[in-house]
Amino acid sequence: MNRYPVWKYILILVIVTLGGLYALPNIYGQSPVVQIKPKEDVAVTEETVEHIESLLDQAKIVHNHAAVDGDTAVVKFHDLDAQRQAQDLLSKEPTLKGFDTAMNLKPNVPEWLENLGGTAMNLGLDLRGGVHFLLEVDMKSATENKKKQIRADITALLIKEKIPKKKLIWIGDELHLEFRNLENLEKASDLIEDDFTELTLKSNTGDGVYELKGILTEQSLNGIKETALEQNLTTLRSRVNEVGVAEPIIQRQGLERIVVQLPGVQDTTAAKNILDATATLEYRATHMSQADTMEAARTGRAPIGTSLYYETDGTPVLLKDRVIATGNQLIDAQATIEQQTGSPAVSVKLNSVGAARMLEFTKNNVNNFMGVVFKERIPIGKNEAGEMQYKDKEEVINNARINGVFSNQFQTTGLGTQKRAQELAMLLRAGALAAPVQIVEERTIGPSLGQDNIDKGVLSVQIGLAMVLVFMLIYYRMFGLIANIALTINVVLMVACLSLFGATLTLPGIAGIVLTVGMAVDANVLIFERIKEELRDGNTVQGSIKSGYDKAFSTIADANVTTLIAAVVLFAFGTGPIKGFAVTLSIGIMTSMFTAIVVSRAVVNLVYGRKKRLKSIAI
């Protein structure tokens, strides 16, 4: 009477096998690696890999065979010291100048398992070491900057249109504009309405007062904040590559904050300096003589009034020292498609000051070239006298022909691919006046502490699990053994789910696993106690097993759903470590219901189900 159909056994077998398979990658451990990736968008060659290996051999750094993974060369090491030495060596190697080197941890999953889609759980920073930053964008200054800009632009507009004004000031989020007569007010109102969509206009006339109020709506204030956050995100993404970290995480958190996680980084000084860096850009006229440029590149001396720069691909460019427009005057840059040719382009918007200077310059320079220099100042620490020292990074990100006269709005074309256009737009935005960021949280975990945390976490799972298994075996004997099988499968399934979902395992996550082990037996305890009760009431053995499982089910379901509610709330409100705990707890609740009810029943049926005249069971 207690028998499962064959398909149920097959289903359980399939789930357990798959669970085992996808949990398997986690037992191989992880190895420190150095990844070498070409800066250009090309794949790494066999020669480069051989070159890297010979460099490591010369320096007598013990390493495994280097392999190519996608467009990246990956070298594995036995310990963290060798990895560090190799990173130092390779990042300073002049013949590898066109490559980015980064340290990483890679799971040692065998190839056949990887082909099946098996991956190991990601380790959180508290388990692998590294640094976590929470940055807050200074939204107050972002809004202030925007307000200043609007004021300056309206002033310029009114001057251009020859409309005299009496007053123009910001009071809170309201711009107050006063005119001498109604005619001026109406003219100005129409113009402003067209050009400044972020303002909601309201006029207030009477008693000889002609006032126009421009209110920054909630929506446009949010827009300003959104832009400031996005701008900082893009800048940080492009900068963090400098740190030499393979898998940095840069994410927004909420409306004003950005999370930056750099696994494996120990020297946080360098990382903080990079976060503190400021970027700007300059539009400058290109010196047109090709001969001068080649000469300057050869000797390193630029003609007077010009400076030598290089483009990203290494082409030398001579730019005149006079600046046409700076990043502070850039309002926006977006990648678009040019209307006539359909080729990728970047459309740039300048403010009034920049527009005036651009107009004046382009009038006299049609068909000449104009370059954009991207400048980054990275603080590198204080000198003896306590003054902050900076490292300047300057690069020409675009050098294009001026096709016509333009002022506040123009397009840069001839960029080739959409990707290039997007990159240029991103860099231009990054160089525009950004709201400053401030570090509001930092968590650094040394790599040895990370390993220590893994060891302790694994040890406590093992001891906790062992104690529960022993107790269950003593208390419930045969049924205890069955519960233990279910419990072990539960842990395997949890690990498999976490690996498949790409969840990040943290120390609180391990605590969640441990806690689930303790609570997962609950369902079996409920069932077994129920069976005992039925037996005491004089029910037959088979009948007791059946009604024990049936009656306990609704209790188990209710109890687990309420715990799940708590776990989901934790997930929704928690950040970082708490989220990790909530994820393992929720997954554990679901897998434990499957193993404790379905799997344990399957085993019970297998052992006892066929015996019709069963007199007693070991429970």
Next chain:
Amino acid sequence: MNILSNIKYDFMGHRKMALILSLTLIFISVGALVTRGLNLGLDFTGGTVVVVNFEQTASITDVRNQLENAGFANTVVKNFGSSQDVEITVPPQNDASSSEGVDEAKLSNNMLTVLKQLDASAKITKADFVGSQVGDDLIEQGSLALLYAIMGILIYVTIRFEWRFSLGAIAALVHDVVITAGVFSLWQVEFDLTVLAALLAVIGYSLNDTIVVFDRIRENFRKGRKIETRDVINNSIGQTLSRTVITSFTTLLVLLALFYFGGALIHGFAFALLVGIVVGTYSSIFVATTATMALGISREDMIPVEKEGANLDHIP
């Protein structure tokens, strides 16, 4: 093996004593929370905690003097785990204007530079800096999380059982959370983010226990025999007692493993759950049931209501 199986005991007869015990514990806990408050960790208060590792045994006095001479005021220096590890705590710098705020973020790096002059082998094993604004947000988020968890559970239990059970369950879990927090306040154990997570886990666990008892009460009511409410509750607690004790025991086993072998970072978490589960087991037996009974639960409340519409169908 059988322990505590099918206990016939008048649990509800002791409900006055249980009430006195619970009220005393809550009174002490609330008193401690009001007068002493919680020893809030870095996560909530903001500030900087740096753990520095030295190759030789580090002298706390030397480290403190070195830091003081370099101008780091108000630091608390103590050993962390071993004699080679030193934990340095710096309270949040509240007077910071925005430019000084950046300096606070770099405190750990500046500190390391100073300590390297004392002993070149100094290494940062752990550095936490939390700005005070982050801490405030956490307190808000944490309280909201507690509130929403309680509301979600209230709704679920009301739908599945009855509102009296729902209030009984909430009474039990508020009881558990207050007493657990009270223990943290009384002994001034550090209350950090992981402890908050543990408190929410206690809610989940306490409910789990309570629901099992409620489920049995509902079942016994529905059996339909004419028994006193009080006896139904007594029987239900007795019938589930073995399960309650065994599950709490296995959970305590793994928590003890976590407490003793899980390392310093998880200590507070394990401690909070240890306390919470002991209190939660007690409350699911006495508090939740007593409250539900006091609210006047009876057999009629649990019998599925005869739908009036069902009768109307028969009217031609």
